[in-house]
Amino acid sequence: MAPSVADLKTEESAAPTKADVKPKPSGLSYPFYYPYYDVDEKFPPTQLFEHTDVGARADPAKPNLLTPNAITRDISTYLGTEITGVQISQLSKEGLDELALFAAERKVLVFRDQDFKDLGPERQIEIARHFGPIQRHPTSGNVKGYPEFHVVYRDPEHDLFKEYRGRERASGIQWHSDVSYEKQPPGTTFFFILDQPGVGGDTLFLSQVEAYKRLSPEFQKRLEGLVAVHSAVKQAEFSQKRGHPVRREPVETEHPLVRQHPVTGEKALYVNQGFTRRIVGFKTEESECLLNFLFDHISKGADFHIRATYAPGTVVVWDNRVTAHSATVDFDNAIRRHAVRLTPQAEVPIPA
Template sequence: MVIRTMSSLRNASTTQTFDHASPAYRSTYTLALTGRDWSPPPSRPAPIFATALSHSATLPTESDFDRVTINVNSEGACEPRYDEDGREVDERGFPATLVPSGALDPHVYPRSDLAPAIGTEFDPSVQLADILDAPNSADILRDLAILISHRGVVFFKHQDILTPQQLATVTKLLGELSGSPKASGLHIHPLTSDFSESGEFIGKISNEREANGAQISFADERSNFASAGWHTDISFEPVPSNFAALRMHTLPPTGGDTLWASSYAAYEKLSPAMAQMLEGCTATHHADMFKEQASRYGFPLRTEARGHPLNVGDHLSASHPVIRTNPVTGLKGLFVNKSFTKRINELSRDESNIVLEYLYRLISDNHDIQVRYRWGLSDVAIWSNTSTQHCATFDYDGPRGGDRAVSLGEVPYYDPASRSRKEALEAAYAV
């Protein structure tokens, strides 16, 4: 038997899922990937991730997402194929989904899921600085990138010894080790005005106008609707972000939580007809507000290459698929956001406005696909910008700030053969 990634099996004539393997085989690979022993269920129920998902059905856990990437091909594996960046691709040239190595062993790096659809928190004993120093740090960080790509966002508590430079290093390596193109590095935000404190690739999140290198809009520009802030980082760039990390060094006594929502789960709330229509659409994203802020407050707009040769100039606009495939997981999710998405290109303006408002509400109005995180001092969040959106909560007084690093991925694409998360789990559990 040969382990294959899901994307490499999409066009195979005969495939088997993980559940077709022997119990001993399944136990070996479940333990390797999740740190948990596999045990057969007492009976085989109908798939719980059917289209008509019961409200009482158990939602996927971290171990379920690990299983999604396991397939067994009875006909044997093809020779690996690679693109010009050295990334493995499938028979059609799309990136092959990644399989974890087992280096991020849950017994060594304990963690727990915060919500069924999104969010995993590591035990405070897990320190990112120690992971960087580990002899197998590359394997651990690659597996961490895979975990983040499935779970959306992960949290590390009390990262007191982690420096801003180490935060940037972790973020950059997550992208590199999970297959980012060679031309993609760390992003330079167009409003980053001063790099003297922490280096040019480390941004500042601050609610103080005078903060050195601050990148976030000011208090007098906030909407009265808290949900207006939902966004995916820098989706206005031709090559947007895949991973972002934030370490909070200044917190108010209470408030200032951040929410994340799963784009995978938002996609799954679409009717089949709506999903099919949107899978053929693109949308324009732009950030004209940053140019206005730069002019108003005297910030220089960064017009040089912002982490990728395509992210250059003062035209802060790009067109991306409305439904996007995550190259790490092979799963598809909704890729529009209220802050930067302005128009679905294939629809009339009136149609676009109505559809976009509905899609925004799929994110903001569904708390079952969200996780809300209460920050502690020196906590770190790392999230997938490919498959999540996030929103800060401005319910506090006093300073709130942190160090931020953003890595760049690929030009967004939609793979017609990609699956929803439910479809992938159904296939993994199929008889």
């Protein structure tokens, strides 16, 4: 059982405040989305719900998404497609269904030149809810009055990347699938780029489908049926230590090591260094040995990785069920990086 919030307090905890009320720095392109923290904000436990992936009803030809104006460029063979000539804000319900299917097939979609005048917070939330209930993050900065948003922000006064990964680490890379500790982790996910360095600040993505395919058939069979624990505890401990909120009791949830996508039927590894802690039924050394091999396998698989490059007005859509990703902290924190994520939850992971 995961510890309670009270158990996470340490002597090093910063004194909590009602809310983060620091003045917003100048120069923000979108000050509305500046991260907001309220230690008194609390969310109830997430509840199980019936989920049907909207991609299952999509037209495979995708006429409402890939219109004659759409220009696509595949970033690699296994994942990643860049799209211009499509405004997400203008997509019909049928177009959004096709977006879910395309994201499942290509794993990561990078939409360029999105007009945020037509893609304000209400429309962003409306679009995301088409794919499932939006996960409200238990610890991150959100937008005041809009707890659905997870804010990603870095500047000289606000550098959680370095603090969370550890100042003594030689690399900031940490592969993860967003909030995989949830009972129903996310599927189709949206990431809106607001302010971005001219160089750097990209995201690495990998295909967990191709990572699974690269394993031998005998090894694949050994992994199928195994279950691993995904934990929110470390994330909650970090937030508690900084005097930031823990809005929901941290959970630990068991998920299959290999899951199957409900629409494409593809099998994918479902492990990530950020949240996967141990394999159920294995002794400690056995679990560490197998998980470390899988972490090493996915992190070194450069031939099934991509590097998604960004600019203001980029919107990235990816399927968290079949991918993992990592920020790249390769820019000076004197340069602002600002983005927001909406994370609709999907089905309970289906074992392969």
